[in-house]
Amino acid sequence: MGGRYRLQERIGYGSMGSVHRAVDELLGREVAVKLIASLARTEEERSRNEAEAKVLAQLNHHSLITLFDAGTEVSPSGTSIVWLAMELVQGSDLSRRLAKGKLPARQVAYLAYDLAIGLDYMHRGGIVHRDIKPANILLFDYREDETRLRAKLTDFGVAQMAGDPNPQGDEFTGTAGFMSPEQVRSEPAGPHSDVYSLGLVLLRCLTGERAFPGMAVESALARLFRGPDIPDSLGPEWVGILRAMTALEPAERPSAHEVSEVMQDLTRAGRGRRSTEAFEDPERVRAADELGASAEAEGDPVLDRITALTARLLGVPVAAVSIVGGGQVWTMSGSGTNRGSAGSGESLCPVTVRENAPFIVDDVQHDPRTAEDPLVAASPGFGFYAGVPLRNTDGLALGTLCVMDRRARSLTGEQEATLRDLAALAADVLQLRRDARDARDAAEFLNGEPAVAD
Structure with a gap:
C-alpha cells in the first residue's frame, strides 16, 4: 500500500474495515494498516471513506492511536480502498482481556484515567468518538503482572465533529451494548455521549458483566427507561462516579475532564498512601x-x-x-x-x-x-x-x-x-x-x- 507498506497477517477488525500488521519498508518498522473498502464512485462517497483519516490527522495525544500516513488505492475491479497507516500497539484489546474476567478496581481507575484524558483532548478539539467499547480500547505494555494498565483509544470510523447533527446520513453509529440513550434515540451525540459509553465500559471492567444484556434492540432500548445496575459493593466512590456518568440526561453527566480528575484520585485510593500522622488509636x-x-x-x-x-x-x-x-x-x-x-x-x-x-x-x-x-x-x-x-x-x-x-x-x-x-x-x-x-x-x-x- 502506498508503495511502502507491505501487508502481513490480519490482526483485527475495525468498524469499517480490517486491520493488518504491516512493515514500513522505507523506515524498517512495523505498523498497523487499516483497509476500508467500498464501491465509492462519487467524490462525496470517497470523502466519507476518508473521514476517519481526516479525524485522526487532527489528533496527537498519547491516549489515542497515532496516524502516520494515509492514502487511497483503486483495484482493477474499481473498488476504492482507503488505507490508514497507524502505530502498532503491541498488546491485546480490552474486549479480549475481559474474556479472562473482571479487572482490579485500581487498574480500572488507571485505564479510565488514560481514556478520560484522551476523550477530554478530543472533545476540546470538537471531536466526538461515538463508539467507545472494549474492542476499541487497546492495552499496551500489558502483562499479567503489569504494575500499570495503560490504554489507547482507537477506531475513529464513526467519529464526528461536535455540533454536526448528522454528517453520515442515517447510518447506524455506535455499538448497541455501549450506546448512550441519545444514540438510541438517533439524536446528535455530543461529548457527554462518550462519557456515558465510557461509564458502561468501566462498569463492565469492574463487574465482569454487561450492564444491559440481551439482543441488540433489547439492550439498546433498556437504557431509555433506566440506568444500569451499579452494585454497592464497588464502594461509594465508584458508585457515585458511575451513576453520574450514566445519567439518562446528558447535562447531568460530568465532562471527560471531571472524570479524569476523579479517576486520578481513585488510582491512589486504597493503595496504602503512607501516612505521616500517628496511628495510635x-x-x-x-x-x-x-x-x-x-x-x-x-x-x-x-x-x-x-x-x-x-x-x-x-x-x-x-x-x-x-x-x-x-x-x-x-x-x-x-x-x-x-x-x-x-x-x-x-x-x-x-x-x-x-x-x-x-x-x-x-x-x-x-x-x-x-x-x-x-x-x-x-x-x-x-x-x-x-x-x-x-x-x-x-x-x-x-x-x-x-x-x-x-x-x-x-x-x-x-x-x-x-x-x-x-x-x-x-x-x-x-x-x-x-x-x-x-x-x-x-x-x-x-x-x-x-x-x-x-
Whole structure:
C-alpha cells in the first residue's frame, strides 16, 4: 500500500474495515494498516471513506492511536480502498482481556484515567468518538503482572465533529451494548455521549458483566427507561462516579475532564498512601497488644493452613498473618517465614492497618511510598508486597494477612479477591481465638481460679 507498506497477517477488525500488521519498508518498522473498502464512485462517497483519516490527522495525544500516513488505492475491479497507516500497539484489546474476567478496581481507575484524558483532548478539539467499547480500547505494555494498565483509544470510523447533527446520513453509529440513550434515540451525540459509553465500559471492567444484556434492540432500548445496575459493593466512590456518568440526561453527566480528575484520585485510593500522622488509636493498640502477647506462646494450626494456602494459591514464596501493636509486630503464622516479633519499623504491616482496603505495592524498590523505607532499602531482594487489614467485630484493624515476593509483580482481579477472602477467614480465626479466651477467662473467674492468658 502506498508503495511502502507491505501487508502481513490480519490482526483485527475495525468498524469499517480490517486491520493488518504491516512493515514500513522505507523506515524498517512495523505498523498497523487499516483497509476500508467500498464501491465509492462519487467524490462525496470517497470523502466519507476518508473521514476517519481526516479525524485522526487532527489528533496527537498519547491516549489515542497515532496516524502516520494515509492514502487511497483503486483495484482493477474499481473498488476504492482507503488505507490508514497507524502505530502498532503491541498488546491485546480490552474486549479480549475481559474474556479472562473482571479487572482490579485500581487498574480500572488507571485505564479510565488514560481514556478520560484522551476523550477530554478530543472533545476540546470538537471531536466526538461515538463508539467507545472494549474492542476499541487497546492495552499496551500489558502483562499479567503489569504494575500499570495503560490504554489507547482507537477506531475513529464513526467519529464526528461536535455540533454536526448528522454528517453520515442515517447510518447506524455506535455499538448497541455501549450506546448512550441519545444514540438510541438517533439524536446528535455530543461529548457527554462518550462519557456515558465510557461509564458502561468501566462498569463492565469492574463487574465482569454487561450492564444491559440481551439482543441488540433489547439492550439498546433498556437504557431509555433506566440506568444500569451499579452494585454497592464497588464502594461509594465508584458508585457515585458511575451513576453520574450514566445519567439518562446528558447535562447531568460530568465532562471527560471531571472524570479524569476523579479517576486520578481513585488510582491512589486504597493503595496504602503512607501516612505521616500517628496511628495510635488506644483501643486498637490495647486489643492488638493483648492478642499479640498471647500469640507468642504457641502457634495456631488453622492460621498455618491459611497462610500455606495463601502462598500456594497466589504463587508467592511468603505469606504471613501478623498482629500490629503500638510498637511491635507479631508474626503469628507464616509460610516461607518464621513466627516471631519485631519492631514496627521493620515491617510494612503497620501501614496496612491504616487502610480501608488492601495495601498493594507492585514494586517496593521503586514505588515512592516505600522506596525510602529503611526496611526496603536494607532488602534489595524485596520486590512485591500486598496486605489486607484484619478487623475484629468492632471494626478495629488488629493485624494483616500479607504476601511478599522477591520480584516486582501485581495481582490480577481474581487474585486480589482471593487474598481478601483468605484475610476474612484469618480475621474470623483471630476473633474465635479471642472469644474462646474470653469464655475461658470468665469460666475460671466464676470457679474462683486464677485466669491465665493462653
